[in-house]
Amino acid sequence: MEHIRISPSLMTMNLDKFKEEITFLDQHIDSFHVDIMDGRFVPNLSLSPWFIQETRKLTSKPMSAHLMVMDPSFWVQQLIDIRCEIICLPAERINGIAFRLIDQIHAAGLKAGVVLNPETPLDTIMPYIDILDKITVMTVDPGFAGQRFLHKMLDRIRELRTLREQNSYHYEIELDGSTNKSHWKAIHDAKPDVYVIGKSGLFGLTNHIENSWEQMKQEFEETTGQKFA
Incomplete structure (x- = not known):
């Protein structure tokens, strides 16, 4: 049986069942994924630091903020103020301020990550890859649910795993x-x-989170041949 580390994307949850779904997932998942969009970096608006604070009332699981914003500096300080455990920066918007922001996050005792959109070369983050706590690989174009899955991005995951093993990142x-x-x-x-x-x-x-969770597990096991823990 394999432990699969799941981070549900709360942008896609049923907000009319907010308490029910967060309370259930709190018993099963490792962290929550919170998309923060400013309507400019991607043509959509989504969650906020306030949403993270509300979610914290129901769970103590780590929050991972995925910033899709034009001005990451503005949002980083807000997320530090509310003690968001993992702050993931858009690689495309931190050239010239990456070390400053990562150091700012680490100085607050929090984890710093970076997000790579499909078109962004891996070389973009190489100057600071050794100080990152997380790298998020987008396998779809960002900003909306239901985008086409880009299989070639799986090679990027394999490359990152090799780099980590070779360099002890x-x-x-x-x-x-x-x-x-x-x-x-x-x-x-x-x-x-x-x-x-x-x-x-x-x-x-399904219409109920408990049933959806069980169906997800079943689909994982049927397609991979591995037991889901």
Whole structure:
């Protein structure tokens, strides 16, 4: 039996069942994934530091903020103020301020990550890869649920795992995008450390989170041949 580290994407949860779903997931998952969008970096608006504070009333599990914003400096301080455990920066928007922001997050005793969109070369983050706690690999175009899964991004996960082993880096590798029955086998074979899972793989499967969780487990086991713990 294999322990699968799941980070549900709360952007895709049923907000009319907020308490019910957070309370249930708190018993089963490793962290919560919170998308923060400013409507400019991607053409969508989503969650906020306030949402993280509200979620904290129901869980003590770590919060991982995925920033899709034009001005990450503005949001980083807000997330530090509310003690968000993991702050993941957009690689495309931190050139010239990456070390400053990562050091700022670490100085607050929190973890710093970076998010790579599909078109962004891995070389972009090489100057500071050794001080990252997490690298999130997007396997879809960011900003909306239900985007096309980009299989070639799985090679990026394998490359990051090799780099980590060869250089003793300490970052976790997270996959974000279309984690569902159609892609469980390919994703699992690429071996990310953390699976972000949203509407197509969890929240949209049934009308009740308990049933959706069981269906997700069943689909994982059927497609991968591995038992889900």
